[in-house]
Each structure stands twice: as C-alpha cells, then as structure tokens.
Amino acid sequence: MPGVYVLAEHDRGVTDPATHEAFTAASALAANLGESVVAVCVGSFDSDFEIACSQYGISEGIILKSPLITDYGPEIWGQAVADLLKLCDPRVIVAVGTDKGNEVLAQASARSDMPFVANCVEVEHKADWAITRTQWGGSLLEDVTVSGDFLFLSYAHHAVEPVPSATPSEVTLQLLEVEVDSALTRTLVKERTSLTEGATLSTASVVISGGRGVGSADAFAPLEELAELLSGKVGCSRAVTNNGWRSHADQVGQTGTRIAPEIYIACGISGAIQHWVGAMASKNILAINTDPEANMVTKAGYAVIADLHEVVPAVIDEIKRRRGTT
Amino acid sequence: MRILVCVKRVPAPGSRINVTEDGLSVDTAHLGFTTSPHEECALEEAAQLIEEHGGSVCVLTVGPAEAEEQLRYAASVGGTDFSLVLNDTGQDWDPQQTAASIGEAVHQLEAETGIFDLILFGNESADAGGYQVGVRVAVALNRPIVNGIKGIEVEGESLAASREVDGGIEVYSLPTPAVLGIKEGINLPRYPTMKGRLASKKAEIQTTETKVPAGAQRLVRLHRPEETVTETEVLGDGPEAATKIVDLLDELGVL
Numbered sequence: 001m002p003g004v005y006v007l008a009e010h011d012r013g014v015t016d017p018a019t020h021e022a023f024t025a026a027s028a029l030a031a032n033l034g035e036s037v038v039a040v041c042v043g044s045f046d047s048d049f050e051i052a053c054s055q056y057g058i059s060e061g062i063i064l065k066s067p068l069i070t071d072y073g074p075e076i077w078g079q080a081v082a083d084l085l086k087l088c089d090p091r092v093i094v095a096v097g098t099d100k101g102n103e104v105l106a107q108a109s110a111r112s113d114m115p116f117v118a119n120c121v122e123v124e125h126k127a128d129w130a131i132t133r134t135q136w137g138g139s140l141l142e143d144v145t146v147s148g149d150f151l152f153l154s155y156a157h158h159a160v161e162p163v164p165s166a167t168p169s170e171v172t173l174q175l176l177e178v179e180v181d182s183a184l185t186r187t188l189v190k191e192r193t194s195l196t197e198g199a200t201l202s203t204a205s206v207v208i209s210g211g212r213g214v215g216s217a218d219a220f221a222p223l224e225e226l227a228e229l230l231s232g233k234v235g236c237s238r239a240v241t242n243n244g245w246r247s248h249a250d251q252v253g254q255t256g257t258r259i260a261p262e263i264y265i266a267c268g269i270s271g272a273i274q275h276w277v278g279a280m281a282s283k284n285i286l287a288i289n290t291d292p293e294a295n296m297v298t299k300a301g302y303a304v305i306a307d308l309h310e311v312v313p314a315v316i317d318e319i320k321r322r323r324g325t326t
Numbered sequence: 327m328r329i330l331v332c333v334k335r336v337p338a339p340g341s342r343i344n345v346t347e348d349g350l351s352v353d354t355a356h357l358g359f360t361t362s363p364h365e366e367c368a369l370e371e372a373a374q375l376i377e378e379h380g381g382s383v384c385v386l387t388v389g390p391a392e393a394e395e396q397l398r399y400a401a402s403v404g405g406t407d408f409s410l411v412l413n414d415t416g417q418d419w420d421p422q423q424t425a426a427s428i429g430e431a432v433h434q435l436e437a438e439t440g441i442f443d444l445i446l447f448g449n450e451s452a453d454a455g456g457y458q459v460g461v462r463v464a465v466a467l468n469r470p471i472v473n474g475i476k477g478i479e480v481e482g483e484s485l486a487a488s489r490e491v492d493g494g495i496e497v498y499s500l501p502t503p504a505v506l507g508i509k510e511g512i513n514l515p516r517y518p519t520m521k522g523r524l525a526s527k528k529a530e531i532q533t534t535e536t537k538v539p540a541g542a543q544r545l546v547r548l549h550r551p552e553e554t555v556t557e558t559e560v561l562g563d564g565p566e567a568a569t570k571i572v573d574l575l576d577e578l579g580v581l
Contacts, residue, residue: 105458286574
C-alpha cells in the first residue's frame, strides 16, 4: 500500500502526545502529495494507538509485531521501521523530531541506506524533495533538496500545532510480522527509574527560569517558592549549569530541554541563541531583567525592567495576599 | 580502554546568527569557533574513563584544515591521538557522506591500532543538527548505539548507559565494542591546564583525505526564520510591578 507512513511514538503502548504533531503534519503532507496516510506502531502492546489514529482522522494503521519487541530499543525499532520498505510501498516515512523520533528514523535510514532529513518545517515534492529544515535548534532555516524517490523525515518538535479531525475515523488495523535480528535486543531498555511525578519541565504550564543574574545556587530559593505556588517547574540557562548552580536536567535550551509552557518567566537571563531556541515555543514570555536591551527582554511579550531579587519575592507576597495565605 | 571521540568544529554565535550573502554558510567573519557542546562533554567523559580504567582517547574530526584548532584543544583536555579527515569543499558533506568518511577513517585507525572499545559522538551537532551521523557509523560497523546518553558505567565487558526521558531515566546495557551518542550534562568539561596547553602544541595530527560518494542532500540556501516583531509590554521597573504580574498570571489561568 503506497502512502505517507507516520510513526506513532509510544512508551509501552502509551502514545506520546508529540505523536499528534506527527499525525497532523503527515495528514497535510499526504493531502499535498495526493497520498493516503498510514499510521505505524512498533510492537504489539496493549495500546491506545487505535484511539489516537481515530482522533486524527487516520483510517489505516499498521502494527509491526515481533516477539522480540518487548520494550523500546532504538536498534530493534529502527530495524522494524526499515522493514516497512520491504513489506509495504511507503512514499515517505515521517515522525516527530523528538529524541526518540529522530533516533528511530536515524536507525531505520541507516539500516535501509536511505536519506533522513531531521527537524523539517516544510516539505514538498517536485522533481526532487524540496525541504526546509531547522539548523541551530531553530535559529536558522536551511532549504535543501534531496534526490531520490523515498526518504525518511522528521518534523521539528513544537513546529506543528496538532489538529484533531472534526470527525473521528474508522480505523482498520493490520498486524504485520517483522523479522528482526535477535542480536538487536542488545539495546532494549534494561531498566527504568521514575524521577518525578506529575509535570516535568517539558510539560509544565508554568516554567520559571533563572540565569547568570540569579548569582548563586542558594539564590534560586525564591524561584523555587514561586514555582511551587504556581505548580510550575524551575529551569535555568546554560550559564547556571556551567557554574554548577543547578543540575543540567533543569537547563532550558538547545542542548537542554525544549519547553512550551503557557507562561515562561525568565529571570536574569540575557537570552543567547542557545537558550532562546529552548524557550521560544512558550505561549507567553515574561522577562525580568535589569537590562532593557537584553535579547530576552526584546523578544518577550512582557517585561519588568528591575532586579529579579526584588521582583520575585514581591510576586510571591502578592500571590499569598490574594489567596489570603499571608 | 580504547576510546574514539568524534567532534565537530562549529561557529560560536552569541545572540544572533547571520548568513553570508550567497546564503550558503553562516557568516563567521566576527565569530570564533568551538567544539560542538555535546561533543565537548563526550571528550570529557572519555578523558575521565581512561583516568579511571587506563587507555587512550583518539579524537577524530571531519572538516577543513582549520579544524586542527579543535583537535589541539582536545589535546589540552585529555585527548591522546588526533585524526583529521579533510573536507576542503567549503561546505559540510551531507549526513550520509559524513558517516561514510568517518566509517572509512575508523576502519583505517582500527587496522593500524586495534578495535575501539567505545566510540563517542555528540547527540547532534550544534549547527546542522542532522541527528544521524553516529547512528549511521554504528550501523555500518554493526555495533550497538544508544543516543542521548548522560551517564556511563563500565561493567566488565559491557557498559551501562543511561539517559533522561520525560519524568525518569532509562538504562541500557551495551556489549562492547559499542557506540554512544552523548548529551551535554553528563559532566562539566574541564578547562585546559598549563600542562595541557603545552601538550596541545606538541600534539601530532594525522590528516587523511578521503573520497566520499555523491550526496543525496544538497544545500540550497540558509536563511533566518521570519522574525515576528514582538511588542514588549513593560509591566514596570521595580517590585511594584508584582501586582501587574499577578494580574497577568490570573488572566492566563495559571494562578
């Protein structure tokens, strides 16, 4: 069956919400190419895959099944996806450019010796593929052409707004047995530890970050308190992790976490490119900074030109006052 | 332990990246160059691993002759051997070409000096960010690879490698020889010492030339994303702005 094949990202059957971006982008690409969309799930798990397909108006689903696929494993997933080229007739295989999405497509493309273009924002097919993709974490765009009929591509995460279908579709699921090399079970997840319950930096609706301007590890205490009041998370800039003030897990940026909260409060952060690309998907940005010319301030929708050490405690007091908890 | 670390020379931009007039490269007239951040951490991790377990750290880069600067830097922070695969075309090779050139270099190096127990890549380069070169090299060598690694423990003949995922940590166990894609945060890279700086001057760099296959992906032009000019609403210039900030939080429904 020809078509635009789109990979559903899931953790042991639970669909990652980023998949909805891939489904939306794949449907648009398929309409453009005059093809149908086929959603692909790797591994036969007790899964919400069918529901996700239906919500996004996708009527064809394929489950790539093998007794060896017992969990996530980049090599075995990549091999299974590469097998689609032998089993079906995909025009293109797409995913969302999350860490796992890119990892699986890199594996699949390497195993089938086909091109892979990561983090695309626009895709057309004329004589060749004409693609616009992101560089520098999204600070720069690159127009490329790719020769050949088939390719793998991922859509830049957060670049597509998921749009569920107005009418849910009837989904026809097909189970396809894939023959994967048992040696590739060597990279299945061996164990997991759960760190946090509830929202994480990448899913929180409020993120409060501190930069060099915070001054020390201890001076993050008011930011922590404010985050707790707003059920948000504390983030930081690269300068902060480089100074050893906070763990790298808290770093917002190109080499840290990409966030997309309802509001991002950036305290004492100048807004270098490295940081900005991790924060730019935020719906609203409030910059608190003494420098009115700071990049973060000029790019933010809201700003307070003042010392964060005075403003943050004042905000905490005001919230407590309104809640009557002072 | 014999470790190979693959690094890339990239420009070090501040708050804005400009493109040359022909649209084919980043305007580096006023920029310095550095090692791509994930790879700097990969190099540090390799240096720490051989400090603990003994061995050597070969550092390899694909790039212009000027990439010697990044190899010399590597020599100042723990690298022991250095290899430059010359690309003097003035443009990056595409990911498949880059992987092919590295694969060939690895074959040569291993034929001369023995198998690398571990090959480290950065998770992705800071500039092009193709997210695939390390994987392509690993698949060509038929060695296991996992990306996004922020922790490595040596356990006999295998490696426990861990990475952060949303809300937790995944641990993988890879038999050696293995390949890992490293993410920043696995460590804090050291600064060069005086002894290191001296070592970097004396470091011997082996330069090789290679023929790469024709690439499928061709750069047409680089351009900056359309800038949405943001009208910044200034809520105040002191702690009294707190009222307006809380109003805003209320409006957004996060209070």
